[in-house]
Amino acid sequence: MAYANRNQGVFIPYHQLVDLRSLNHPHVTFVPGPPIGLINPRNGPVGPPQFVPIGATFNRSFHELLIRMEEEKSRSLLQFMAGEGLVPSPEEEIKRKVAIEKLKQIVMEWIKRVACNCGLDERRLRAASAAVLTYGSYGLGMTVAIHKGSQTFLLYSFVFLLDWKVLFVCISLTPLFSGSVQVHNSESDIDALCVGPRFATMGEDFFVVLHNMLTSRPEVSEVHCVKDAKVPLMRFKLDGISIDLPYAQLKVMSVPENVDILNLYYLRNIDETSWRSLSGVHANKWILRLIPNTKVFQSLLRCIKLWAKRRGVYGNLLGFFGGVHLAILGAFICQRYPNARLSGLISSFFGTFAFWDWPKPIILQDGTSPISGSAAEPRSLMPIRLPCRPHEYCHSNITKSTFYRIRVEFIRGHTLTKDLLRPDFDWGCLFEPFPYAKKYTRFVKICLSASDQDELGEWVGWVKSRFRSLLVKLEEIQGFCDPNPTEYVDVNVAEPNTVFYWGLQPERSHFLDIKPVKDDFVKSLSNGPTGKITLSVVQASQLPKNAQFDSESNKGYLNPNANLNYPTAAG
Numbered sequence: 001m002a003y004a005n006r007n008q009g010v011f012i013p014y015h016q017l018v019d020l021r022s023l024n025h026p027h028v029t030f031v032p033g034p035p036i037g038l039i040n041p042r043n044g045p046v047g048p049p050q051f052v053p054i055g056a057t058f059n060r061s062f063h064e065l066l067i068r069m070e071e072e073k074s075r076s077l078l079q080f081m082a083g084e085g086l087v088p089s090p091e092e093e094i095k096r097k098v099a100i101e102k103l104k105q106i107v108m109e110w111i112k113r114v115a116c117n118c119g120l121d122e123r124r125l126r127a128a129s130a131a132v133l134t135y136g137s138y139g140l141g142m143t144v145a146i147h148k149g150s151q152t153f154l155l156y157s158f159v160f161l162l163d164w165k166v167l168f169v170c171i172s173l174t175p176l177f178s179g180s181v182q183v184h185n186s187e188s189d190i191d192a193l194c195v196g197p198r199f200a201t202m203g204e205d206f207f208v209v210l211h212n213m214l215t216s217r218p219e220v221s222e223v224h225c226v227k228d229a230k231v232p233l234m235r236f237k238l239d240g241i242s243i244d245l246p247y248a249q250l251k252v253m254s255v256p257e258n259v260d261i262l263n264l265y266y267l268r269n270i271d272e273t274s275w276r277s278l279s280g281v282h283a284n285k286w287i288l289r290l291i292p293n294t295k296v297f298q299s300l301l302r303c304i305k306l307w308a309k310r311r312g313v314y315g316n317l318l319g320f321f322g323g324v325h326l327a328i329l330g331a332f333i334c335q336r337y338p339n340a341r342l343s344g345l346i347s348s349f350f351g352t353f354a355f356w357d358w359p360k361p362i363i364l365q366d367g368t369s370p371i372s373g374s375a376a377e378p379r380s381l382m383p384i385r386l387p388c389r390p391h392e393y394c395h396s397n398i399t400k401s402t403f404y405r406i407r408v409e410f411i412r413g414h415t416l417t418k419d420l421l422r423p424d425f426d427w428g429c430l431f432e433p434f435p436y437a438k439k440y441t442r443f444v445k446i447c448l449s450a451s452d453q454d455e456l457g458e459w460v461g462w463v464k465s466r467f468r469s470l471l472v473k474l475e476e477i478q479g480f481c482d483p484n485p486t487e488y489v490d491v492n493v494a495e496p497n498t499v500f501y502w503g504l505q506p507e508r509s510h511f512l513d514i515k516p517v518k519d520d521f522v523k524s525l526s527n528g529p530t531g532k533i534t535l536s537v538v539q540a541s542q543l544p545k546n547a548q549f550d551s552e553s554n555k556g557y558l559n560p561n562a563n564l565n566y567p568t569a570a571g
């Protein structure tokens, strides 16, 4: 809590400020004297208090003053994010919307064809319909759009000039372009669920008929079927945009384009796989329902995603966070601090998770069930529960190394943002790229290559899906391994290639016989697409230039928490 002393000023544990406000704390009037000092709620004052120059505002109410400062910091954060150039341009946005419209048209054509193949009568043929529902990060940003580029938007729709329907969608979406927020960025894929009626099967109609229709289109490329995943899907590029398309089959004869997927009528008797495929759409709908303020949530999510990517802790296949994990963590903070501004939420995000008592699970409050774990899913080191029935935990590939890395990053985030109201605070430091070359002396280099780009995509996807076992193996031998999720290209290799550099524990990496590790890993890759793989141990100086990032402010930052030691091989 905040406490005041006429002689010493007012001390506020910063990440609790929002608590005070949500409790409707009575205004506190400042007395003349030393200005605000910020203390760490866990350990007491941190060094000499860092003063906020509130100058002539001593007599303003505490509440108003804090809000004003938080708003200023939030604005500077939004400016910072805009300056990073990661927000998709209006042109890119139109391209995405047009791609989705095209996909909807293809799916509609498909369902008519399937209905025809099934020999449905004229009336049923006419009524046959299937839907495409966007979810994932794209779906989370759909409710509100961001740019003020309505003219460009319209112009573009003419440039694309597909047909009247696409044009109509573009025109009808134009008023939405009024300065709000999107969650995805230009690198994100589009996650779209294809929802079909009872007569359209997954095995034949989706994975064969629709697959063939997609491959025959000139604007579609790199179509891959991922049939043996928990959520089977087709992955392809449409107009150059990556699309993940799983399938859910409902037990109805026709699926309206705007099907309400939370309506129990549509969910009767559906099979297990369809249920799992629907969970992404369900999760999004619930997240958006449970948060108090969509716009602030979307801003927060964009920021923490950028932070996770820059700090090397984004990528579910490598044992880090995926988009859904961060969306739930962000929603959790928004629920806890419903009145906080963006900057307060960022500070609370790190303050909360830096000290979280893992593996205590993160569960969004939905006002229904008492909080309980799910028996269905084995607990991960950082369990995060999906906010939709059957309330499973998000799938996670986290290992003890990635758990360590994430916790260190949370603590770093907390150290940097706990007193972000100080005048010299700069958002840039929070988002500085992780300086791999400075942190580790040796790396495992994993080079994947294939004869063409298309084959390489398939090969890399397959190997990445098996990466966890390689990471666990290296952990067994080395105690710690940091699987940098960034994909590099080795310009000295003639064939199309993708390269990964995984950091090895500084104290343990003098000797590593990589051959048996490679042999073991290669065995685990035998049932999938083929390509070349080489594993070697390289020095930090052999990293490509763009992986050698080093910044002034990273100097001296090695392990921000003396109690958090590198995991050891023994556990």
Ligand SMILES: Nc1ncnc2c1ncn2[C@@H]1O[C@H](COP(=O)(O)OP(=O)(O)OP(=O)(O)O)[C@@H](O)[C@H]1O
Pocket (backbone or CB within 6 Å): 135, 136, 137, 138, 184, 185, 188, 189, 191, 244, 279, 280, 281, 283, 284, 316, 322, 323, 324, 393, 394, 395, 396
């Ligand atoms: N590990 C997981 N556990 C549960 N659901 C998941 C998991 N991974 C993905 N999903 C579901 O699939 C959706 C799309 O996943 P995806 O990996 O594309 O992430 P995203 O949130 O869209 O982020 P990005 O912008 O990186 O694409 C998620 O929003 C989630 O609903």
Ligand SMILES: [Mg+2]
Pocket (backbone or CB within 6 Å): 136, 137, 138, 188, 189, 190, 191, 323
């Ligand atoms: Mg996605």
Ligand SMILES: [Mg+2]
Pocket (backbone or CB within 6 Å): 136, 189, 190, 191, 244
């Ligand atoms: Mg996806």
